[in-house]
Amino acid sequence: MSEVQQQEGSDRGGKHKKVRAKKSSTHVDMTPMVDLAFLLLTFFIMTTTFSKPKTMDITMPVKDNVEDKDRTKVPASQTMSVILTADNKVIWYFGQEDPAQPPVTSMATFSQTGENSIHKIILEKNALVNNQVKAVEDSVKRGLIEDKEDVIKAHKSAVKNAEKKGLIVLIKPDETSKYNNLVDILDEMFVCNVARYAIVDLSESEKELVKNTK
Amino acid sequence: MTPMVDLAFLLVTFFMLTTKFRPDEPVIVDQPSSVSQIPLPDKGVLMLTIDANGRVFFNVEGQQIRKDILARLGSHFNMTFDEKETKRFAVLSSIGMPMNKLKEYLNAGDEERKIMNLATKGIPIDSTNNELAIWVNSARKAAPRFSLAIKGDREADIPTIKRVISILQDNKANRFALITNLEGAPEAAK
Numbered sequence: 001m002s003e004v005q006q007q008e009g010s011d012r013g014g015k016h017k018k019v020r021a022k023k024s025s026t027h028v029d030m031t032p033m034v035d036l037a038f039l040l041l042t043f044f045i046m047t048t049t050f051s052k053p054k055t056m057d058i059t060m061p062v063k064d065n066v067e068d069k070d071r072t073k074v075p076a077s078q079t080m081s082v083i084l085t086a087d088n089k090v091i092w093y094f095g096q097e098d099p100a101q102p103p104v105t106s107m108a109t110f111s112q113t114g115e116n117s118i119h120k121i122i123l124e125k126n127a128l129v130n131n132q133v134k135a136v137e138d139s140v141k142r143g144l145i146e147d148k149e150d151v152i153k154a155h156k157s158a159v160k161n162a163e164k165k166g167l168i169v170l171i172k173p174d175e176t177s178k179y180n181n182l183v184d185i186l187d188e189m190f191v192c193n194v195a196r197y198a199i200v201d202l203s204e205s206e207k208e209l210v211k212n213t214k
Numbered sequence: 215m216t217p218m219v220d221l222a223f224l225l226v227t228f229f230m231l232t233t234k235f236r237p238d239e240p241v242i243v244d245q246p247s248s249v250s251q252i253p254l255p256d257k258g259v260l261m262l263t264i265d266a267n268g269r270v271f272f273n274v275e276g277q278q279i280r281k282d283i284l285a286r287l288g289s290h291f292n293m294t295f296d297e298k299e300t301k302r303f304a305v306l307s308s309i310g311m312p313m314n315k316l317k318e319y320l321n322a323g324d325e326e327r328k329i330m331n332l333a334t335k336g337i338p339i340d341s342t343n344n345e346l347a348i349w350v351n352s353a354r355k356a357a358p359r360f361s362l363a364i365k366g367d368r369e370a371d372i373p374t375i376k377r378v379i380s381i382l383q384d385n386k387a388n389r390f391a392l393i394t395n396l397e398g399a400p401e402a403a404k
Contacts, residue, residue: 037222044229055391056250063383173372180368183246
């Protein structure tokens, strides 16, 4: 482009040589370069992904040969078993599983709303902890909690105490369930402030139970 | 126009410098979503990918560490890898080959490798031929400080996931991360 302009200048230069020689345009046509710049800009904007994958940390118990009597005992009244089965269905029951006396089970789904939502059920059963956590969060928001170590400690221990009495969830993924279900239910643990949960294998009687419920 | 062009070039430079081109992943995995906000660290992750068919792939970043891992694998399985194979291994991304096919895989061309990736059954995890345990063990020795992450497909079946977790537990790795998408994020973004 610049050459063309130069030539134009020199063409006309023939007539008014002195004047034109000084005025000859020094502008370079930038349009193609700008086009290219925007093309590259669009390309990089389109291809860049800013959202990084997120992670969910889980800790599994150390796999040692622990004898049955050394295992952590969980009070049956606080224990909720959640069995994940095929087709995104959940079977849950309260208390201990006992082959002689099958527990009363209920079905639930993974949806956030509705009657059989596992989210709602866990929230409800874990109300004790949830209320405590909510109360603390609320007072933090309203600025009622002083920024003193002992005050914060007291609130923390209040939540801890509630958690001790709160729900314990045993997650039991069935062989037919999908990884998606496991992540969903773990997610529910975070959302519903369930402090104590574990991923456990199904027992024989529970496998029967799943078969019968279908 | 000059200020606009200046800005355009500034942005171009910014995006060029910040873009990290992803190496070709042999498996496409549709991660489940969660509300978890913890981002995956940029470096220092041993990643186990489990796809919808339950195939297990192994990936770790860092060429030096990958070379180290290959050397350890080689000594365990009584295999020797020449310089070319080691270099190739160092620059590849996820690997999901049984040991008896690894050499062939490293010597194959790009196109053949794609075909092999489609056909492979992943790293064997069954108890009679538990190669994944040796992979994890070698990686833990080569990079003891790396954290472990499992990137599973939402359709992956639970027995495979449980098996992989149990292999990690056998290797004394009891803390690990499950890689998820942020809830509500578009599903297609991988």
